[in-house]
Amino acid sequence: MPKKVKKPKKLKKKKDKLIKKKLIVKKKSKKVIKKQIKSKHKPVKVKMGGKYTPQVLRGMKDILPEEVKTWDYLLKKTTDLAEAYGFKKIMVPVLEEQMLFIKSTGLTSDIVEKQMYQFTDRSGTKVVMRPEFTPSIVRAYIEQGMFNLSQPVKLFCFGPLFRYERPQAGRYRQLHQFNLEILGSEKASIDAQIILFSQALFNTLGIQTAIQVNSLGCPECRKPYRSKLVSYFRLKQKWLCPDCQRRLKSNPLRILDCQNSGCKDLISQAPQLVDDLCPECQSHFVKVLEYLDEANVIYKLNPYLVRGLDYYTRTVFEIWPERPEVKEQKQKKEENEQEGEDKKEKEIIVAPGPQSALGGGGRYDTLVESLGGRPSPAIGVAYGLERIIQEIKIQKVKIPKTRGPQIFLAQIGEAACRRALKLFEDLRQQGIKVVENLGRDSLKAQMEMANKLGVKLTLILGQQEVLDKTIIIRDMHTGNQEVVDQGKIAKELKKRLA
RNA sequence: GUGAUAGUAGCUCAAUUGGUUAGAGCACUUGGUUGUGGUCCAAGAGGCCGUGGGUUCAAUUCCCAUCUAUCACCCCA
Numbered sequence: 001m002p003k004k005v006k007k008p009k010k011l012k013k014k015k016d017k018l019i020k021k022k023l024i025v026k027k028k029s030k031k032v033i034k035k036q037i038k039s040k041h042k043p044v045k046v047k048m049g050g051k052y053t054p055q056v057l058r059g060m061k062d063i064l065p066e067e068v069k070t071w072d073y074l075l076k077k078t079t080d081l082a083e084a085y086g087f088k089k090i091m092v093p094v095l096e097e098q099m100l101f102i103k104s105t106g107l108t109s110d111i112v113e114k115q116m117y118q119f120t121d122r123s124g125t126k127v128v129m130r131p132e133f134t135p136s137i138v139r140a141y142i143e144q145g146m147f148n149l150s151q152p153v154k155l156f157c158f159g160p161l162f163r164y165e166r167p168q169a170g171r172y173r174q175l176h177q178f179n180l181e182i183l184g185s186e187k188a189s190i191d192a193q194i195i196l197f198s199q200a201l202f203n204t205l206g207i208q209t210a211i212q213v214n215s216l217g218c219p220e221c222r223k224p225y226r227s228k229l230v231s232y233f234r235l236k237q238k239w240l241c242p243d244c245q246r247r248l249k250s251n252p253l254r255i256l257d258c259q260n261s262g263c264k265d266l267i268s269q270a271p272q273l274v275d276d277l278c279p280e281c282q283s284h285f286v287k288v289l290e291y292l293d294e295a296n297v298i299y300k301l302n303p304y305l306v307r308g309l310d311y312y313t314r315t316v317f318e319i320w321p322e323r324p325e326v327k328e329q330k331q332k333k334e335e336n337e338q339e340g341e342d343k344k345e346k347e348i349i350v351a352p353g354p355q356s357a358l359g360g361g362g363r364y365d366t367l368v369e370s371l372g373g374r375p376s377p378a379i380g381v382a383y384g385l386e387r388i389i390q391e392i393k394i395q396k397v398k399i400p401k402t403r404g405p406q407i408f409l410a411q412i413g414e415a416a417c418r419r420a421l422k423l424f425e426d427l428r429q430q431g432i433k434v435v436e437n438l439g440r441d442s443l444k445a446q447m448e449m450a451n452k453l454g455v456k457l458t459l460i461l462g463q464q465e466v467l468d469k470t471i472i473i474r475d476m477h478t479g480n481q482e483v484v485d486q487g488k489i490a491k492e493l494k495k496r497l498a
Numbered sequence: 499g500u501g502a503u504a505g506u507a508g509c510u511c512a513a514u515u516g517g518u519u520a521g522a523g524c525a526c527u528u529g530g531u532u533g534u535g536g537u538c539c540a541a542g543a544g545g546c547c548g549u550g551g552g553u554u555c556a557a558u559u560c561c562c563a564u565c566u567a568u569c570a571c572c573c574c575a
Contacts, residue, residue: 053549058566110573114499132575161575166499169568170575177575243571254573308573318575357575384575412533443533451535462533476535 059165059173061386070389073399075158077204078178078383085197087156087180092136094160098126104135104367106310115163129162133179134311134364134380135371141183142373151184152378158385169390170356176385186365186377188284191315192291194381198319198359199297206397207388208322209358211298214274214305215285218313219366221278226252228271236266256304272303281314288315307362311370315379316362320355321391358391359383405433406497408450412443412462419466423459423486430490434459450476457496459489 056062063071079089098118105112117129130136137155140146146153158178167173180197182190195211202209216222230252237245241260248255256267277285292299299317307316361381368376392399407427411420417438427434435453440446443460450458460472460481471489473496474481484492 055566115573163574165573167567168570171573175575246572251573359575361575382575387575410534442528444531444535445527447535449535458535460534464533472534474534479535481534 057173059167059171061172061174067389069402070392070399071385074205074385074388074392075178078158078201079156081197081201081204082156082178082180085154085193087154090137090140090155090157091159092130092133092140092157094129094162095127096130096136096139098128100135100139100371101128101131103371104138104311105132109309110165111163111309115165117162117164131161131163132309133157133159133161133177133382134181134367137179137181137380138183138364138368138371138373138378141376142368142371147184147374147376151376152190153183154181155183156180170384170387172386177382178385179380179382180361181378181380183368183378184376186284186363188287188315189291191288191363191379192295192297194361194379195288195292195299195317196295196297198317198381198383201383202319202358205388205392207358207391207395209319210300210322211317211319212302212305213289213292213299213315213317214302215277215281215288215314216307216312216316216362217273217277217281221276221281222273225271225273225276228276229253229255232270233266239263239266251308253306257306267304274301274303284314307360311364311367312362313365314363316360317381318357318360319383320357321394323394356387357384358387404453404455405435406456407432407434407493408446408453408455408458409434409436410443410446410450410458410460411436411438412441412460413466415463415466416461420461423461423471423489427490427493432490432493457493 082089098116101112101116107113111131116131119127121127137157141153141155156179158176160174160176162174164173165171180194182194195213198211199209217225230248233240233244233248233252233255237248239262240248240255241258241263244255244258244260244263247258255263256270258264258267274285289301305316305318307318359381361379363377363379365377366375368374368378391397409420409424409427411417420436420438424434424436435450435455437446437449440449447458456476458474458476460474462472465471465483465486469486470483471486472481473484473489473492475496
């Protein structure tokens, strides 16, 4: 039957489409042109009557209640830690002027060049859905006169950011970051503290990480180094990989980060920025490292660590996941290769999970001034929440279960349901948390639900109990039931839960 | 923006070398128990086989395009 039905449907579809096409061709000449002009002012085109299946936008994601538990846990831990470190929460708008990010993040950075969600609003203002936090925080710092507060000002915030790039695991177009900034101090102790915070955070969460640290110096010492580096690689250009040959022109510092083995040999011989720092930057960096050692922060010096945003100066750092399982798998792989077996094992090793930083940050000593504020050195860090959530799953971090209500209220019949509605509210007002399912009639189904929720007690209210003004209290563990006067429920419940 | 792989039920996955009715487990609903959970048994519901086009008597299967995801670039959290 279905096949017979299918044929005519398809034929009809084809015919319809042909007819539509012909009709459209006839009408196009005058009306379509007008419509196209109009569409510039009315970008929303709605085809009424056409089939429409809603779909999340690319790179966007629904976070369902089950996963929200992890998010809540993560945000709670992070917020508590930030407050313990003396940070105050700030909330800034999602929309900002386009110019803010051009002046701060930098015209040459990929974020500003290609990745901003930007549009002109109805008043003609060019606006951007923020691609990062720091410029907004700095704007607020200047605009709200926070330089008049006692310095340094320590702020934290979190929320959605938007970057139009190609999605991957742990890389979304709407992403969420937890962000810390310390404005108004150039002391090395501040740098160390924010790195120490990072270590404390991931320790608290139980995620294995490694911190990489480097110094980019100030604009004065970086420019000469850059030209020195370019002239070095130009001589060896032939041996660089195609990517790096391109980087040599676009972003020479990025060559230092290349994973190609041929390039790595050249990189190891290349001049290092650390050696070319000016005396001030040099001593600042040394101090930072001394503070870190003092605080027992475990870090790796990575002279090739480069960060993409234009405003970074001096200290920069990144936090990368360390997955012990991956190492074990690698060892297994070698063993297997010797034996020449197990293709499955190899496949697992090829994709041990996305390799991306969980967080990163650095100093931006010139940013406040370049945005028109009083010269104020500052440092900040951002953590990618999606990536941390992903890492929690990969490293199988256990999240403590939050205890839900311990009492379930079951009802049988309409009269009982009516009474239950009010009873629930009475108990809630007395501070007793109860779950119910008034949308369900069968007692069996309600008991099943109570069992799944793992409650201690279930209240059962039926026709008879409504008449007697009593209620049954069932202990879900022992199965014992007791009939209690409705007036005494609250007392009885409190007794049993204590 | 470039290259590669994949897409079957809410989730995890089968099957079909192109052919009548696309399966399993988990989850969900109902019944066994007319007012009682965990175990068990039975039944049910849920699929335009990602979307659109092409080849064919016939496409979930072959071809093309597209969308989405994932991986490697690019870059970043």
